[in-house]
Amino acid sequence: MSPKFIDKSEKTREITKTALRLFSRKGYTATSVGQIADSACMGKGTVYEYFSSKEEIFIRAISDWIMETLDRLDEMTGQIPDPLHRFESFFKMMREIFNFKDPGTVKLFVEINQQTFTENGAFKKHRHIIKEMRSKFCRMVEDILLDGVSKKLVWPEVAREAHKIAVNLLAYLDGIGIHYLISENYPEYEEQVDFYIKNFINAIIIKPDHRGS
Amino acid sequence: MSPKFIDKSEKTREITKTALRLFSRKGYTATSVGQIADSACMGKGTVYEYFSSKEEIFIRAISDWIMETLDRLDEMTGQIPDPLHRFESFFKMMREIFNFKDPGTVKLFVEINQQTFTENGAFKKHRHIIKEMRSKFCRMVEDILLDGVSKKLVWPEVAREAHKIAVNLLAYLDGIGIHYLISENYPEYEEQVDFYIKNFINAIIIKPDHRGS
DNA sequence: TTGTCCGCCGACCGATGGTTCGGGAATAAT
DNA sequence: ATTATTCCCGAACCATCGGTCGGCGGACAA
Numbered sequence: 363m364s365p366k367f368i369d370k371s372e373k374t375r376e377i378t379k380t381a382l383r384l385f386s387r388k389g390y391t392a393t394s395v396g397q398i399a400d401s402a403c404m405g406k407g408t409v410y411e412y413f414s415s416k417e418e419i420f421i422r423a424i425s426d427w428i429m430e431t432l433d434r435l436d437e438m439t440g441q442i443p444d445p446l447h448r449f450e451s452f453f454k455m456m457r458e459i460f461n462f463k464d465p466g467t468v469k470l471f472v473e474i475n476q477q478t479f480t481e482n483g484a485f486k487k488h489r490h491i492i493k494e495m496r497s498k499f500c501r502m503v504e505d506i507l508l509d510g511v512s513k514k515l516v517w518p519e520v521a522r523e524a525h526k527i528a529v530n531l532l533a534y535l536d537g538i539g540i541h542y543l544i545s546e547n548y549p550e551y552e553e554q555v556d557f558y559i560k561n562f563i564n565a566i567i568i569k570p571d572h573r574g575s
Numbered sequence: 576m577s578p579k580f581i582d583k584s585e586k587t588r589e590i591t592k593t594a595l596r597l598f599s600r601k602g603y604t605a606t607s608v609g610q611i612a613d614s615a616c617m618g619k620g621t622v623y624e625y626f627s628s629k630e631e632i633f634i635r636a637i638s639d640w641i642m643e644t645l646d647r648l649d650e651m652t653g654q655i656p657d658p659l660h661r662f663e664s665f666f667k668m669m670r671e672i673f674n675f676k677d678p679g680t681v682k683l684f685v686e687i688n689q690q691t692f693t694e695n696g697a698f699k700k701h702r703h704i705i706k707e708m709r710s711k712f713c714r715m716v717e718d719i720l721l722d723g724v725s726k727k728l729v730w731p732e733v734a735r736e737a738h739k740i741a742v743n744l745l746a747y748l749d750g751i752g753i754h755y756l757i758s759e760n761y762p763e764y765e766e767q768v769d770f771y772i773k774n775f776i777n778a779i780i781i782k783p784d785h786r787g788s
Numbered sequence: 789t790t791g792t793c794c795g796c797c798g799a800c801c802g803a804t805g806g807t808t809c810g811g812g813a814a815t816a817a818t
Numbered sequence: 819a820t821t822a823t824t825c826c827c828g829a830a831c832c833a834t835c836g837g838t839c840g841g842c843g844g845a846c847a848a
Contacts, residue, residue, distance in 0.1 A: 395837080405796060410837070410838080475688075537749035537750030540750075541742065541749070553739070557743065619806090620809085620829095623808080
């Protein structure tokens, strides 16, 4: 009895990590289970010891990635008290997550969209996860804005429309990611985002020389 | 000699139109040539009389759609002299093109992205078409902005950054389209866009009570 | 050493779908 | 009516892929 024991969770993780890389490069349908197995240096049968279907691999890989990302973001921005600094840190993190020097993440984002919105898409049944991720991002931005208002760093009008502002900001980030994939020009992209954010901050903060008046 | 003649171009068109509908609903890979043939009420073999491969159908369908869209946009905004009205018309048209009451077009947009950016994607070799479409959109917005500046309706600073502003605006529109697919809530989406555009216009135009000063 | 059982594997199966092909239907000229 | 030519088709071919299964190897206990 008890002949041989293996850390199952580690192998599971190996599979999802490998799969995620392939999915982001080649897309879900174009990636075969055989390729995943080869890349993870194991037999196809072994993959099926850990997952019951290709779809399950995808769901697990994406879900894990989203959870990790949200956790990292939380941890990164959690204990910064100044809302403007927190905003800055939020953006720095967004750039790291969407690491645009390597377009993998944006491609993954495109792939997730495709599998979420397409009929019979592999992620269709789990779109609530995407929705929740977005809500969470949104709430983070809203919190920063409201905190800014309460500390008199941001115009009070912003509080009323905090939600809309947050949604629009996130929409912009999604869109610019896609634009970056098209332009294939990283420096231009960086300038673009900087320009946008600079104007964004300019529009919402109370200039120091107006403060306290 | 000369026994039987058929309008080839009409059939070609029938196929691409049908295919485009299916591609936007189910995605490229999930749509089979057999389904396209059935939906277009012809045999699978007939489809191959007009196209040499499934990929060619996709490329043709997407390219045609893009050309048409650009033409319609040109025609719609071409002869409006007032830049602010032109801007308004541009947006109205954008909404019609991206007809958000029917998410088909946004889904198509997602599908195009996927096939353009993914390794071995069906549209990868033709990404210059996407690039050109974007450039054209961009130029239209830039023209409106510069015209606005020269007519003293828009702040002169805008001229210097017209390109960046245009790119960011288009990025936003792409992003909000995806957001709309996630939220599955059309009225909310309309409000979002209105809010953004209202602020955008507010930020660039010279208020009437400041004019001529 | 031997038996047992876990973990691993890749040949195999069935289904699907892109592409081909050979012939049948339709048409018009002779 | 015959024939030449074009158009149309769907059965058949072939490759690929998701998923299964029977068995192999090695580790541990006795």
